[in-house]
Amino acid sequence: MTIRQVTADERLTTSFPLAAYAFESSPLGAARTEEFRDYLPYQEGNRTLIVEEDGSTRAAASAIPMRQNLRGIVLPMAGVAGVATHPLARRQGHVRTLLHQLLDEMRDEGHPLSTLYPFRPSFYARFGYVGLPKPRTVTFSPADLGSLVRVELPGEVSWERIGGGYPTWRAFTEGCLEERHGFSIFPDYRAVGLRDRDECWLLTARVGGEVTGAVTYRIDDHGGTLLGNELLVTDPLARTLLLQFFARHVDQVERVTVQVPPDELPELWLTDLDVHIEARVGRPGRSAPMARLLSLDALNGLPAGPGRVRIELTGDRWLAGNHLLDGTAGALELASGASDRVPTATLTAAGLSALAYGVLDPAELPLRGLGEVPVDAAAELRSIFPRRVPYLFADF
Template identity: 75%
Template sequence: MLIRRLAAEERLTTSFPLQAYAFEASPLSGERVEAFHRYLPYNRGNRTLVVEEDGETQAAASAIPMRQNLRGRVLPMAGVAGVATHPLARRRGHVRALLHQLLDEMRDEGHQLTALHPFRAGFYERFGYVGLPRTRTVRFSPADLDPLLRAELPGEVTWERIGAGYAGYRAFTECCVRERHGFAIFPEFRAVGLRDRDDRWLVTARIDGTTMGALTYRIDDDGELLGDDLLTTDPYARALLLQFLARHVDQVDRISLQVPADELPELWLTDLAVHVEARVSRSGSLAPMARLLALDTLAGLPAGPGRVRVELVGDRWLAGNHLLDGTTGQLELAAGGPAPSATLTAAGLSALAYGVLDPVEVDVRGLGSIGPDAAAELRRLFPRALPYLFADF
């Protein structure tokens, strides 16, 4: 078995066909194969590894060099994608070997976090990944937004094709990644695919000349306005975008949007009949997952006044006995001193760092062994938070 890194053009005949077989309808049409050539430029900065036996590709995996906000700090993050195995080579450990080498290399290059959309969550939990909240799909009738048509709101909206408005949209997502816990963005070489496809409308909300909301969307043949992520940093901006959608009452029957887990659409308006759904199933529609790749990631994060000693076990990248101290308001990897102790897996520590599980939940799920005293300290160190993994890779 040989693991090697692909050159850009090699993807056309190796990793792309494997990924397509794993994630798309097959056999592929000639038109879809041609589309590989158009897709290739948006992968040029990815790191793609393959397993080969006798010159034939058996498995592939890629990492996209991204950035993600972890509790206020924007850090290099490896977005793992395109993990696929030849149907005759499955369950032979190829993916495990690929992920070990891929994450080794990304970590060595300074990527402190990694995230992915799993094909099976339990498989990736063994690699130290933990689930993050899934975005919610919100559906409602534009008629229910009628009260907003009479509202006097500060600011203005602009409407254009995403190809024309891409630069402003990209700048707004750069602002979001600096402000929003869990938010992640693609590198520019990948992100420009949105501009080049130019298959979305873009509506932007500005208040006092500053962009505070944006939505990309399209309208299908069945009378539904299909929105992507509703990105807002201000309630007025959200209201401006919804007011824009209300003007489609005579054009579309339904509107659907993607919103983060902490958004409460049922409180947007009185008498808004809204359906909110976050479907998760073992056969698909799984929530994203993420993990820490280096313990130094924690140093300097905002923290509460907790102090606990943790033993990290069972992981390739996080191990050893460490004292975590947040008494200064920033998390420090301290040298010593008395403190309650806990045992954590990489998934357990990642769950606490991302703020998705309480220490007791970490213990209950078998991601660590945490007594009451240590749980209290970890709760202070890592207050619960709701990460919003915007980037869909």
């Protein structure tokens, strides 16, 4: 058995067929197999590793070099995708071996963060990943937006195909990356697939000439559904401008669906809005994202509250040792092997990742088996890492 990195064309006969078997209808038709070659330009910068035995691909995994905002700082992030095993080679440890090498390589190349959508969360929890909140799907009738139709709002909306509007969309998502905790975007070579497919409309809200909101969407049929993707806005005015546009479809579609961040409250958008909000999580096929720190370099310089605590990191391949976390200057500083007397907590990699991403309170970690956190240490960690709601925008 060998592990090796495959070239672009090799994906056609190695990783692509395994991923298709794992995540698509099966068996594939000839036409679908021919489409694999069309995907190659959008995979060019990925790192794809395979397990090979007697000339046969037994497992595959890829990492996409992305960027993610962690508490206001944009860092390189390894997005893990396409993890699949041959049906005759499952439960033999191939994925574990691949992930160890893949994450080793991405960490060594300067990616201190990693995210993924798991096929089974408990499997990836053993690799130090912790769950992130899932974006919500919001469904409502455009008839319920009728009160917005004649409202005079400052600003305007623009409407075009994504093929032509892609530069505007890309620039806006780059801006969201700089501002929003947890937000991540694909590298250019992957992101342009949205432009090249040109399968949706782009709606943008502008105020004073500046783009303040955007959503891509398509309509499945007359009398059907306006299917919106991520509704991205910088303020309530931008959201209202986009909803006002949807209201004008009252005689065209029965319902509108959009994706919204996990901290959005659609039930408060309008009075008398009949809205269904769903974030269903299950397996297989309905997983919430997961994330972890691959390197403590991700913490240096993060905005932090005025806490001071020593942590002992245990049980992880990539994070280990004793470290002093000091946020008293407003930016987190790390020191190894610090000897001064401060509260001490013992954390797993998933426990520290949960604090950094803001998804768990320190008091929850012992309940989840993610560490031992005395009360005094919990207070310091709570100050250093205030709770935040991360929004992992990029969809794998």
